[in-house]
Amino acid sequence: MNGAQAVARTLADCGVTTCFANPGTSEMHFVAALDAVPELRGVLCLFEGVATGAADGYGRMTGRPAATLLHLGPGLANGLANLHNARRARTPLLPIVGDHATYHKRFDAPLESDIDALAGSVSGWVRRCARSADAGSDTAEAVAAALRAPGQIATLILPADVTWTGGAAAAAPIAPRLPTPVPDEVIGQVAAVLRGGEPTVILLGGTGLRRTALTAASGVAQVTGARLLAETFAARHERGAGIPPVDRLAYLVEMAASQLAGTRHLILAGPSAPVSFFAYPDKPSTPLPAGCQVHVLAEPGDDVPGALASLADLVGAGDAPGTPGPPQRPEVPDGELTAQTAASAIGALLPEGAIVCDEANTSGLWLPAATAGAPPHDWLSLTGGAIGQGLPLATGAALACPDRPVLALESDGSAMYTVSALWTHAREQLDITTVIFSNRAYAILTMELERTGAPTTGTTARSLLDLSRPDIDFTALAAGMGVPASRATTAADFAAQLERAFAEPGPHLIEAALPPRG
Ligand SMILES: Cc1ncc(C[n+]2csc(CCOP(=O)(O)OP(=O)(O)O)c2C)c(N)n1
Numbered sequence: 369m370n371g372a373q374a375v376a377r378t379l380a381d382c383g384v385t386t387c388f389a390n391p392g393t394s395e396m397h398f399v400a401a402l403d404a405v406p407e408l409r410g411v412l413c414l415f416e417g418v419a420t421g422a423a424d425g426y427g428r429m430t431g432r433p434a435a436t437l438l439h440l441g442p443g444l445a446n447g448l449a450n451l452h453n454a455r456r457a458r459t460p461l462l463p464i465v466g467d468h469a470t471y472h473k474r475f476d477a478p479l480e481s482d483i484d485a486l487a488g489s490v491s492g493w494v495r496r497c498a499r500s501a502d503a504g505s506d507t508a509e510a511v512a513a514a515l516r517a518p519g520q521i522a523t524l525i526l527p528a529d530v531t532w533t534g535g536a537a538a539a540a541p542i543a544p545r546l547p548t549p550v551p552d553e554v555i556g557q558v559a560a561v562l563r564g565g566e567p568t569v570i571l572l573g574g575t576g577l578r579r580t581a582l583t584a585a586s587g588v589a590q591v592t593g594a595r596l597l598a599e600t601f602a603a604r605h606e607r608g609a610g611i612p613p614v615d616r617l618a619y620l621v622e623m624a625a626s627q628l629a630g631t632r633h634l635i636l637a638g639p640s641a642p643v644s645f646f647a648y649p650d651k652p653s654t655p656l657p658a659g660c661q662v663h664v665l666a667e668p669g670d671d672v673p674g675a676l677a678s679l680a681d682l683v684g685a686g687d688a689p690g691t692p693g694p695p696q697r698p699e700v701p702d703g704e705l706t707a708q709t710a711a712s713a714i715g716a717l718l719p720e721g722a723i724v725c726d727e728a729n730t731s732g733l734w735l736p737a738a739t740a741g742a743p744p745h746d747w748l749s750l751t752g753g754a755i756g757q758g759l760p761l762a763t764g765a766a767l768a769c770p771d772r773p774v775l776a777l778e779s780d781g782s783a784m785y786t787v788s789a790l791w792t793h794a795r796e797q798l799d800i801t802t803v804i805f806s807n808r809a810y811a812i813l814t815m816e817l818e819r820t821g822a823p824t825t826g827t828t829a830r831s832l833l834d835l836s837r838p839d840i841d842f843t844a845l846a847a848g849m850g851v852p853a854s855r856a857t858t859a860a861d862f863a864a865q866l867e868r869a870f871a872e873p874g875p876h877l878i879e880a881a882l883p884p885r886g
Contacts, residue, residue: 371500372397373404374536375464375526378507380407382541384435384462386426386767387411388419392439394466394479397531399437410437411767411796413760414788416447421760421786422767423461424454428604428748429723429768433460433514433522440467441481444523449754450786451490451521456752457603458574458668460519462510463487467496469529483525492520497530504539515544518574518668547575550666550675558635558665559682562592566632572614573599573639574668579606579744581673584680585637586612586690591683597627599639601749608744609695616736617642617655624655631657637665638672645753649821696741701859707731707805709859710880711738714775714803717866718742721772723765726750727758729779730812731805731882756785759802763789766798773870776802780842781810781835787845793875794850801869802851802877808836809885836884846877853877 369377375398379387388411391399402410413419416438423434438444444465454461465483467473473480487494493513497506506524513522562568572585577598589596598605598614607613618624621644628634634641634656641662644653656662666675680686698712710731715738718724722745726732739745748765750757762776783804793800810833817824817833824830846853853876856862862880869876 369536369538370397370532370534371497371503371526371536372401372531374500374504374538375507376401376405376408377538378504379435379511380405381538382508382511383432384511385409387435387437388413388422388764389437390414390416390419390439390443391437392443392466394440394468394528395437397528398464398466398526411792413792415786416443417450417756417786418760418763418789418792420447420454420463421450421757422764422792424450424457424459425725425748425761425764426768427454427459427461427519428457429765431460433462433511434764435462435464438463438465440465440479441483441486442479444483444486448486448490450757450760452754453750453752453757455490455521458518458520459603460514461521462514463521463523465523465525467525467527470527471529487523487525490521491523493522494525496525497527500530500533500536503530503536508539508542512542512544517545517547547671548669550670550678554665555675555678555682558663558679561633561635561663562588562594562683565593567630568594568633568635569628569631570594570596570635570637571599571617571639571642572596572637573602574672576638576666576672576676577602577605578673579611581676582606582612582614583690584673584676587680587685587688588676588683590688590691591685601751603748603751605747606744607740607747608693608742610692611744612690613693613740619645621651621655625652625657628655628660629657631660634660634662635665636662637676638668648819694741698738700863703859705856705859705862705880705882707882708734710805710862711735713859713863713866715739715742717863717870718745718775719773719870720744723769723772723774724748725758725762725765725774725776727755727779727782728777728805729782731779731807732777735777755782758782759789760786762800762802763792763798766800767796774798774800776800778802778804780804780806780808780840783842784840788849790846790851790875790877791849797874799873800875801866802875804842804877804879805882806842806879807882807885808839809834811885814885842877842879851875851877853879855879855881857881
């Protein structure tokens, strides 16, 4: 067995069954090894940012890492923004980065670069495989590292000669570190805070936003009077009818501050303490009111649902069912197509079990309310603020859950970063409905221009935030990559096209022509 075969065999034996790949010369032996290991499915992505974003979506939905095959430093660099989002999501993910043969590196060939430095910027674990005899065991360690609770990026750098040299062997899986149980003492301290009766918010994040955790948290809120909020950009939030609803902490720091006004105690169940996304002149860096005490019930690597369940028992909410959200959908809208009427159509038609990949940005303002009472679904957000995530994320979610419909909600500017994901949607015939909110602007930045206090009247500045001249024809882009596409100009059109896309298997794209915001 050569090193590449040992890596591929070990991945499959460790339960890694998908590899999002954009290979080059140094990865040819790994590419060839995939034919010898049919349990490991290679999925071609036409840009590395698609491969890494897809692995993020896959990992969020399965709890298991996908591998990505990336070509030396430049390939990894192209994938870094979505690896950054995956790091923020705490997704288990296993980039395999090919490198020059060990003896070739000293010649400083054109693709030579500092892969270790690039990998280190997003990875919790990095290993450069030194010889083919180690390829299997290094791979098994990488899988265990990726799975280490709560999940992290574990990067394996694979020199070309390691892949083609024989004498390698597959290695057995290694048990990863599981979520840590929260000590009774900590749960007791948090229960005491809740019993104190002062205004308290429980901020839920990570695995605290799954159904069982939400039910326990909702019981705690019912019995103690604490309020629940969800972190602003959750990796995966289970929501919809029958699941206790939780509002998200707002993106804008002054709105988040008003949600938290008067709070004396903030209890963290999964997330870090909230901060403002950016600094602005004259605005605070944190939305927490002065004097608010922060208590950590559970850190991201802890057993967050378990801690909430124990807390519910301790405060006498063990049998309380929580307050599940009622089934409630908006009417199918009529009239002008706006972000608001589009949200109503989505709320009216969202299929049960849908996985929503949300990169709608400013067009997404009305989505949470419109979909709160839709049948149960998962909501995946832009965790790290690096746009260009939504279409790749949907790719991975669809491959992870082939029996569930996926809805990618994309704003036009963000879609263009990784638009080649549509080609993979078509090639793999993924059941993804993509909605492009086409407002022909970087609309959020027109708001941010004002919020930062920068002068707003310059025509050059305005033109850098405007996506017209020329208008982007997303139906033509989609058709060119094999995805059936249509354009909606009224709310009724949009609803009809959405209904059709949900009813037919395979990928579809709908360009929602919104009033221009440029
Ligand atoms: C990787 C990356 N590059 C640039 C940015 C800066 N940025 C933030 S929002 C934005 C424009 C978003 O426009 P669009 O996706 O059309 O959404 P809209 O604001 O119109 O709702 C840009 C360029 C970013 N967040 N991430």
